[in-house]
Amino acid sequence: xAEISLLIFIFLPVxxxxxxxxxxxxxxxxxxxxxxxxxxILHLLFSLMFFIFGSNIDMQNTDCIxxxxxxxxxxxxxxxxxxxxxxxxxxxSFGIDRLSGLMMILTALITTLxxxxxxxxxxxxxxxxxxxxxxxETILLGIFTTTDMFVFFALWELELIPMYLLISIWGNHNSKxxxxxxxxxxxxxxxxxxxxxxxxxxxxxxVSGVLTADITHISMNRVNLLLQLVISVFLIVGFGVKVxxxxxxxxxxxxxxxxxxxxxxxxxxxxxxxxxxxIIRFNFGLLTLGFTVLAPILGLLAIVNVIYGAALAYYQKxxxxxxxxSSISQMGLVLLGVSSLTNIGYxxxxxxxxxHALTAAGLFFIVGIIKLxxxxxxxxxxxxxxxxxxxxxxxxMVIILAAAGIPFLSGFIGEFLSIYGAVVSxxxxxxxxxxxxxxxxxxxxxYLMKLVHEVFFGLLPERFKNVQDIAVHEFxxxxxxxxxxxxxxxxxxxxxxxxxx
Amino acid sequence: xxxxxxxxxxxxxxxxxxxxxxxxxCSLFNLxxxxNYLTAAGLGLSLYFLxxxxxxxxxxxxxxxxxxxxxxxLLILFLNTRRVFIKYTIHFNILYLFSILFLLMxxxxxxxxxxxxxxxxxxxxxxxxxxxxxxxxxxxxxYKYLVLTVxxxxxxxxxxxxLYGLTGSFYFQRISDYIKTSSNYSFSTYVIPFFFIITGLGxxxxxxxxxxxxxxxYKNVDTKIAAFISVAPKLAIFSALVKILGSxxxxxxxxxxxxxxxxxxxxxxxxxxxxxxxxxxxxxSSYINISYLLIALGLYTKLxxxxxxxxxxxxxxxxxxxxxxxISLEHSNQYSQNADFxxxxxxxxxxxxxxxxxxxGLLGFPLTSGFIAKIYLISGILNSGVIxxxxxxxxxxxxxxxxxxYLNVIKKMFEEIPYKEMNVIxxxxxxxxxxxxxxxxxxFLGILPAWLIKMCEYISxxx
Numbered sequence: 001x002a003e004i005s006l007l008i009f010i011f012l013p014v015x016x017x018x019x020x021x022x023x024x025x026x027x028x029x030x031x032x033x034x035x036x037x038x039x040x041i042l043h044l045l046f047s048l049m050f051f052i053f054g055s056n057i058d059m060q061n062t063d064c065i066x067x068x069x070x071x072x073x074x075x076x077x078x079x080x081x082x083x084x085x086x087x088x089x090x091x092x093s094f095g096i097d098r099l100s101g102l103m104m105i106l107t108a109l110i111t112t113l114x115x116x117x118x119x120x121x122x123x124x125x126x127x128x129x130x131x132x133x134x135x136x137e138t139i140l141l142g143i144f145t146t147t148d149m150f151v152f153f154a155l156w157e158l159e160l161i162p163m164y165l166l167i168s169i170w171g172n173h174n175s176k177x178x179x180x181x182x183x184x185x186x187x188x189x190x191x192x193x194x195x196x197x198x199x200x201x202x203x204x205x206x207v208s209g210v211l212t213a214d215i216t217h218i219s220m221n222r223v224n225l226l227l228q229l230v231i232s233v234f235l236i237v238g239f240g241v242k243v244x245x246x247x248x249x250x251x252x253x254x255x256x257x258x259x260x261x262x263x264x265x266x267x268x269x270x271x272x273x274x275x276x277x278x279i280i281r282f283n284f285g286l287l288t289l290g291f292t293v294l295a296p297i298l299g300l301l302a303i304v305n306v307i308y309g310a311a312l313a314y315y316q317k318x319x320x321x322x323x324x325x326s327s328i329s330q331m332g333l334v335l336l337g338v339s340s341l342t343n344i345g346y347x348x349x350x351x352x353x354x355x356h357a358l359t360a361a362g363l364f365f366i367v368g369i370i371k372l373x374x375x376x377x378x379x380x381x382x383x384x385x386x387x388x389x390x391x392x393x394x395x396x397m398v399i400i401l402a403a404a405g406i407p408f409l410s411g412f413i414g415e416f417l418s419i420y421g422a423v424v425s426x427x428x429x430x431x432x433x434x435x436x437x438x439x440x441x442x443x444x445x446x447y448l449m450k451l452v453h454e455v456f457f458g459l460l461p462e463r464f465k466n467v468q469d470i471a472v473h474e475f476x477x478x479x480x481x482x483x484x485x486x487x488x489x490x491x492x493x494x495x496x497x498x499x500x501x
Numbered sequence: 502x503x504x505x506x507x508x509x510x511x512x513x514x515x516x517x518x519x520x521x522x523x524x525x526x527c528s529l530f531n532l533x534x535x536x537n538y539l540t541a542a543g544l545g546l547s548l549y550f551l552x553x554x555x556x557x558x559x560x561x562x563x564x565x566x567x568x569x570x571x572x573x574x575l576l577i578l579f580l581n582t583r584r585v586f587i588k589y590t591i592h593f594n595i596l597y598l599f600s601i602l603f604l605l606m607x608x609x610x611x612x613x614x615x616x617x618x619x620x621x622x623x624x625x626x627x628x629x630x631x632x633x634x635x636x637x638x639x640x641x642x643x644y645k646y647l648v649l650t651v652x653x654x655x656x657x658x659x660x661x662x663x664l665y666g667l668t669g670s671f672y673f674q675r676i677s678d679y680i681k682t683s684s685n686y687s688f689s690t691y692v693i694p695f696f697f698i699i700t701g702l703g704x705x706x707x708x709x710x711x712x713x714x715x716x717x718x719y720k721n722v723d724t725k726i727a728a729f730i731s732v733a734p735k736l737a738i739f740s741a742l743v744k745i746l747g748s749x750x751x752x753x754x755x756x757x758x759x760x761x762x763x764x765x766x767x768x769x770x771x772x773x774x775x776x777x778x779x780x781x782x783x784x785x786s787s788y789i790n791i792s793y794l795l796i797a798l799g800l801y802t803k804l805x806x807x808x809x810x811x812x813x814x815x816x817x818x819x820x821x822x823x824x825x826x827x828i829s830l831e832h833s834n835q836y837s838q839n840a841d842f843x844x845x846x847x848x849x850x851x852x853x854x855x856x857x858x859x860x861x862g863l864l865g866f867p868l869t870s871g872f873i874a875k876i877y878l879i880s881g882i883l884n885s886g887v888i889x890x891x892x893x894x895x896x897x898x899x900x901x902x903x904x905x906x907y908l909n910v911i912k913k914m915f916e917e918i919p920y921k922e923m924n925v926i927x928x929x930x931x932x933x934x935x936x937x938x939x940x941x942x943x944x945f946l947g948i949l950p951a952w953l954i955k956m957c958e959y960i961s962x963x964x
Contacts, residue, residue, distance in 0.1 A: 150876065153876075154868075155867070157867050157872065158867040158868060160866070161861070164908075168912065176912050180912065183908060184901060184905060187900075188904075191897040191900055195879070195893065198876075198880050199883070201880075202883065202884065
């Protein structure tokens with residue numbers, strides 16, 4: 001039962017997307033939006049139901065990812081191992097452990113909020129937009145749940161098609177160029193990923209004699225260090241494009257600036273998490289020995305990410321670019337947590353993934369609202385937004401403070417745990433990274449406070465007198481985000497306990 | 502000796518020859534209407550008898566190549582043509598069938614003399630096909646092609662003569678036997694003949710320093726003939742190359758072929774990145790894909806040959822699909838060479854989707870057969886050892902840049918322009934039929950490729 005419901009859960013959005021695309025479906029924007037919003041909310045509820053009930057089913061199932069994955073995790077959810085389409089030669093199988101369970105809920109949540117938020121930003125080809133968002137959701141759910149490496153890779157590349165169309169069609173006049181950049185970077189990285197996956201496949205065959213692509217059955221422990229290092233480097237180049245790790249980050253700011261607001265939300269909240277998810281699953285889970293050797297270098301890159309992103313964010317004139325560079329900085333912290341190789345650091349990284357997804361989606365939405373109402377994104381030309389839009393100001397403060405890492409908001413827990421993980425790490429270099437990281441966190445407060453100070457405070461120019469405050473659907477999105485941010489900030493152990501049972 | 506017992510092995514060739522004869526009779530009475538049906542029936546029957554014939558396991562690969570040649574020429578026959586070609590339908594069909602006949606014989610040839618003869622005859626038939634519309638440009642280009650191709654074939658003949666001097670035979674099998682039995686074999690003796698032969702055959706494939714004719718021909722001749730030239734002769738030459746390399750494959754010869762392949766790929770990428778013309782993009786795509794295929798061929802392991810066969814089967818379909826899309830675009834723009842296809846998708850979503858799937862397949866995206874072919878090809882190449890890793894890294898660089906080339910097409914397709922400026926896409930139903938078949942097969946092989954992969958691996962065991 002659980003197996004079938006997981007499959008239905010993954011492929012339901014595709015059915016919704018196809019339903020929207022059929023010629024019988026109305027071309028009216030209102031109907032399309034209504035259908036999409038109701039469907040997304042139902043899907044989100046389904047994900048919660050599945051999560052609550054699924055945790056009680058079949059606890060004794062031994063065929064779970066944690067057995068191979070890492071000694072720290074204990075899975076509670078059963079494993080789906082479907083032999084659907086087995087004749088391909090590639091074994092299509094889906095399964096969830098704690099991490100992918102969380103990512104699934106996050107995907108459903110962010111998609112729902114994006115669908116609600118896209119009311120004012122999508123002005124053409126409504127059918128194509130909403131169906132592409134649903135196709136993307138299924139692909140993301142597939143990536144987070146599949147256990148077969150080749151299916152993972154196929155979905156990893158497949159995600160580029162809806163993303164390319166979403167960025168290029170609904171973005172501004174420069175969006176086609178930056179969509180091409182996005183695809184080029186990701187496609188280039190994914191070929192290295194393919195190389196790494198094929199090497200794992202062949203090496204596993206050479207070592208164990210079993211030709212399988214299922215990561216639950218692959219064991220790379222007996223492979224020598226040099227080969228593990230080579231494979232790890234290939235994989236990190238592939239995943240690093242998505243994170244993005246320092247030298248591979250060039251696509252991010254342009255893509256965000258030129259994409260439409262809902263697409264930016266999806267990109268920052270979900271697409272960036274794929275890279276970290278891949279690093280946790282493949283590098284951390286399969287190639288533990290190679291990852292241990294590479295960890296100090298990754299930690300250094302993470303610190304560079306944090307500094308570089310924060311410094312660039314501070315000097316941006318465009319508020320959307322500022323938020324985009326802040327993403328690079330935040331993802332650096334996540335990478336620091338993962339590469340510290342401690343249980344706490346891992347919890348912090350996963351916590352910060354979720355926290356950053358919420359804050360980044362919120363920040364991009366706020367920036368979108370401001371850009372739409374005030375017709376400019378230039379930080380020098382905006383001021384006094386708080387006086388004319390108090391509700392927007394209130395929600396914005398919650399989200400911005402969460403991003404800055406203020407206690408009792410979700411961002412604090414993630415940042416704290418990531419750095420704490422680096423402190424307790426057995427590697428000496430990480431203690432140094434932790435010291436640098438703590439000081440750098442001031443920088444993140446600096447650029448975010450600059451945003452608040454320049455945009456929200458100050459005198460309102462005469463030409464902005466007639467601007468409206470947020471509408472109902474925007475209130476719902478920002479309210480939901482703020483609520484979850486405060487909830488996670490006050491009760492962090494809901495997730496931490498769940499990860500470390 | 503000739504006997505009627507084994508006539509079934511040549512039945513497909515004989516049927517094509519018979520069809521040519523019937524076409525000549527048609528031309529006496531000017532029966533234009535049945536000429537096309539006759540050609541299609543002849544090709545179809547010959548395909549049927551080719552499949553029905555029993556084949557030696559060691560000849561299975563040339564059998565597969567012949568099947569691919571016949572299927573591709575059958576599909577290309579259904580594409581639209583210029584008005585000039587409609588006027589000379591029967592003449593076109595005769596020349597078309599002639600060139601297919603010689604291609605089948607190239608794929609089957611067992612010695613250098615028959616290979617040379619068939620290549621020359623094919624070049625002659627194709628020369629007339631190129632210059633059929635009698636424009637100054639095409640006449641000049643086809644004349645250039647003829648002169649160059651004769652020169653290149655002369656190189657191949659010189660190489661064969663060298664080999665004859667060394668081994669005493671023109672037959673691939675006997676040369677292979679001689680090399681295997683001779684005690685002091687060194688590749689350095691065979692470098693010059695090998696180089697000459699590769700020069701001659703590489704010209705036909707459009708390998709880097711000799712492949713410039715390909716761009717001019719693609720750009721100037723009728724798109725239907727460009728589609729024909731883009732797959733069928735290369736299939737036949739590859740079939741011959743598998744045999745030739747089987748006789749004299751060593752580490753050094755692999756190295757030379759892979760070097761040629763890499764240069765071709767790099768040239769194609771550099772050429773394609775700055776071109777806006779769809780046909781130039783197809784020429785660049787031909788360079789890039791031939792380079793991948795040559796790398797797999799040059800390694801000459803069982804798995805790499807299997808991946809090469811699979812990649813060919815996939816590439817033929819996607820390529821013809823893309824050409825069908827280009828032809829329909831040209832139709833709607835009054836045969837302009839620079840097909841303008843902005844807003845193609847919004848005007849005709851089904852057609853745009855099919856064309857886009859073919860292009861995306863060439864790119865190697867999931868759900869299309871190009872993706873499976875890409876994974877399979879890289880795994881086949883990687884399987885021959887870690888020493889090949891630099892080659893794979895260059896291949897990856899080529900793939901990354903080729904994304905740029907293909908995505909330019911997709912980008913324009915989704916560009917939005919005012920409704921008035923959009924061209925109405927009028928196309929013949931046969932052309933759409935070819936595009937739909939190619940798209941369907943591209944998707945079908947992307948989802949269920951296992952049967953073809955198994956077939957290719959079975960064939961490659963016996964090479």
